[in-house]
Amino acid sequence: MCHSIPRHWQAWLQDKGSLTQRLIHASHGQFSVRVVSNKWGIPSQSEAQALALKPRQKAIIREVELLCHGQVWVCARSIIPHSTLSGGLRKFKNIGSKPLGALLFKHPNMVRGALEVTCLQQRHSQQQHWARRSVFYLDSKGILVTEVFMPPMAFVLPQDV
Numbered sequence: 268m269c270h271s272i273p274r275h276w277q278a279w280l281q282d283k284g285s286l287t288q289r290l291i292h293a294s295h296g297q298f299s300v301r302v303v304s305n306k307w308g309i310p311s312q313s314e315a316q317a318l319a320l321k322p323r324q325k326a327i328i329r330e331v332e333l334l335c336h337g338q339v340w341v342c343a344r345s346i347i348p349h350s351t352l353s354g355g356l357r358k359f360k361n362i363g364s365k366p367l368g369a370l371l372f373k374h375p376n377m378v379r380g381a382l383e384v385t386c387l388q389q390r391h392s393q394q395q396h397w398a399r400r401s402v403f404y405l406d407s408k409g410i411l412v413t414e415v416f417m418p419p420m421a422f423v424l425p426q427d428v
Contacts, residue, residue, distance in 0.1 A: 279416060288369075301331060320348055328345070330345075333366070343414045350408065380401050380402040380409075398414060398416065400414070
């Protein structure tokens with residue numbers, strides 16, 4: 268059962284800077300992105316609410332694994348509504364294996380919404396994963412990013428990053 272955020276996870280979960288940059292630094296440049304899926308779909312009810320989308324409104328759902336030293340450190344899921352993909356933001360439709368975080372933090376008008384943190388408990392297992400999500404607003408258009416921190420990260424000391 269998850270009750271309070273363990274101290275070694277707090278710095279990772281509460282940091283409002285670029286997770287991509289922290290992972291690159293922590294892995295001494297041994298960082299890569301593996302795209303699991305990048306396609307149109309219907310966000311979950313919770314995701315749609317976070318982005319103030321109408322029910323069953325389609326969005327690009329991008330699922331990736333962020334690898335450091337060849338190990339999955341973070342599983343990420345991004346929801347990019349159709350309404351966000353206009354003008355200069357069309358480039359977010361298919362960015363391939365580029366890290367989304369690098370593009371978000373380079374955007375001149377990016378504003379990050381509040382961080383929501385939770386602990387996910389796997390069914391039929393004692394395995395727990397800490398996760399966070401927030402909406403990034405680019406020119407007032409939202410992209411929801413959820414990041415699930417995987418067990419290998421438990422061994423990385425936040426003060427080393």
